[in-house]
Amino acid sequence: MSSIKKILITGGAGFIGSHVVRRIVNRYPDYMIFNLDKLTYAGNLENLKDIESASNYQFVKMDITDSDAINNLFETHQFDGVIHLAAESHVDRSISHPMEFVMTNVIGTVNLLNAAKNIWKDNFNGKVFYHVSTDEVYGELSDEGKFTETTPYSPNSPYSASKASSDHFVRAYHHTYGLPIKLSNCSNNYGSHHFPEKLIPLMINNIMNSKPLPVYGKGENVRDWLFVEDHASAIDLIFHEGKLGETFNIGGNNEWKNIDLVRLLCKMMDSKLGKAIGESEKLITYVGDRAGHDFRYAIDSSKLMQQLGWMPSVTFEQGLERTVDWYLANPEWLEHVTSGAYKEYYQNMYSKR
Ligand code: NAD
Numbered sequence: 001m002s003s004i005k006k007i008l009i010t011g012g013a014g015f016i017g018s019h020v021v022r023r024i025v026n027r028y029p030d031y032m033i034f035n036l037d038k039l040t041y042a043g044n045l046e047n048l049k050d051i052e053s054a055s056n057y058q059f060v061k062m063d064i065t066d067s068d069a070i071n072n073l074f075e076t077h078q079f080d081g082v083i084h085l086a087a088e089s090h091v092d093r094s095i096s097h098p099m100e101f102v103m104t105n106v107i108g109t110v111n112l113l114n115a116a117k118n119i120w121k122d123n124f125n126g127k128v129f130y131h132v133s134t135d136e137v138y139g140e141l142s143d144e145g146k147f148t149e150t151t152p153y154s155p156n157s158p159y160s161a162s163k164a165s166s167d168h169f170v171r172a173y174h175h176t177y178g179l180p181i182k183l184s185n186c187s188n189n190y191g192s193h194h195f196p197e198k199l200i201p202l203m204i205n206n207i208m209n210s211k212p213l214p215v216y217g218k219g220e221n222v223r224d225w226l227f228v229e230d231h232a233s234a235i236d237l238i239f240h241e242g243k244l245g246e247t248f249n250i251g252g253n254n255e256w257k258n259i260d261l262v263r264l265l266c267k268m269m270d271s272k273l274g275k276a277i278g279e280s281e282k283l284i285t286y287v288g289d290r291a292g293h294d295f296r297y298a299i300d301s302s303k304l305m306q307q308l309g310w311m312p313s314v315t316f317e318q319g320l321e322r323t324v325d326w327y328l329a330n331p332e333w334l335e336h337v338t339s340g341a342y343k344e345y346y347q348n349m350y351s352k353r
């Protein structure tokens with residue numbers, strides 16, 4: 001794999017992508033990293049301030065649905081590897097705007113696959129197309145069991161259906177054309193630079209501002225939470241050492257009912273903000289449930305652990321504390337991303353529940 005020099009990372013201005021870009025730029029000074037991002041509401045170059053002037057880093061503003069621009073970029077730079085994270089990623093938005101998910105997640109992914117296939121032609125030696133996906137493609141679990149790499153796909157939301165479709169195209173390009181692909185399906189991530197439309201950053205932001213904490217339904221749905229830097233370390237490992245054509249599941253072995261997680265955050269933040277314990281919990285407000293709300297996700301990561309020796313680096317309590325501390329220390333980041341369009345989004349999403 002030492003032949004890899006020019007790496008394209010898509011979606012690198014987003015939450016997980018920015019952690020992946022930072023890690024790869026810092027760890028591989030002999031690589032040239034191109035970060036391609038459209039900079040949607042979820043993409044923010046502030047996330048990468050610390051590495052933006054690194055000599056092995058370049059930002060490219062581009063939309064992956066623009067096939068001409070994508071083909072030209074591949075022609076110009078002749079990438080050796082692709083780590084594809086660009087996506088529309090929020091389930092609630094997929095319920096109100098499914099077509100945007102089809103365009104970016106399905107069409108955009110196929111554009112990238114075509115560009116890689118055309119530029120690499122039949123000489124796939126040393127090349128890698130790594131597609132980053134979600135455990136939500138497997139559908140929902142009841143109280144028992146975990147998703148493994150062989151669990152049949154059964155996506156329930158427009159988001160997970162679009163990611164499942166992109167996964168199928170990635171596998172099909174491997175099967176049909178021999179494209180050297182890798183795929184991973186990860187559980188819910190949390191950490192710094194996470195846009196406050198997802199559960200954990202939204203609750204942190206609302207606790208900081210003493211706003212109601214909207215818990216969907218009865219709060220009994222279960223998610224398996226992984227610290228984002230541990231997802232980035234798994235992506236790095238799989239990109240370099242994972243077997244071509246294979247899928248790896250990545251998870252935190254860390255299941256929480258939403259309501260228990262929100263209560264934990266309330267306690268942690270009350271003590272950090274100098275509030276009386278119990279104060280933030282009073283903000284919890286049960287709201288109408290999400291349409292088609294998946295009950296439970298849980299991931300079996302034993303293949304990744306056994307084959308590649310991956311281990312999460314932090315416990316949930318450590319990771320959550322680091323996350324909360326980051327948001328408390330960076331109120332201006334939250335202010336920037338929650339001004340303007342965010343207010344309108346929030347009003348539309350939560351006033352009708
Ligand atoms: P995000 O929404 O924070 O970031 C997505 C990035 O993609 C943004 O920077 C955005 O500007 C960019 N983007 C969107 N549409 C684009 C387009 N048409 N062209 C170019 N760039 C575009 O998402 P995230 O949470 O960082 O997720 C990254 C990837 O990881 C996604 O593929 C997602 O499905 C997957 N994933 C996320 C989680 C999670 O918990 N967040 C878990 C497992 C897998």
Ligand code: TYD
Pocket residue numbers: 090091092188197198199200202214215216217219221222223258290
């Ligand atoms: P989310 O962070 O949107 O991730 P996903 O739906 O992809 O798992 O939501 C995580 C869980 O939290 C999910 O069960 C929905 C729930 N949730 C709330 O209860 N309130 C909220 O305001 C949000 C955004 C999510």
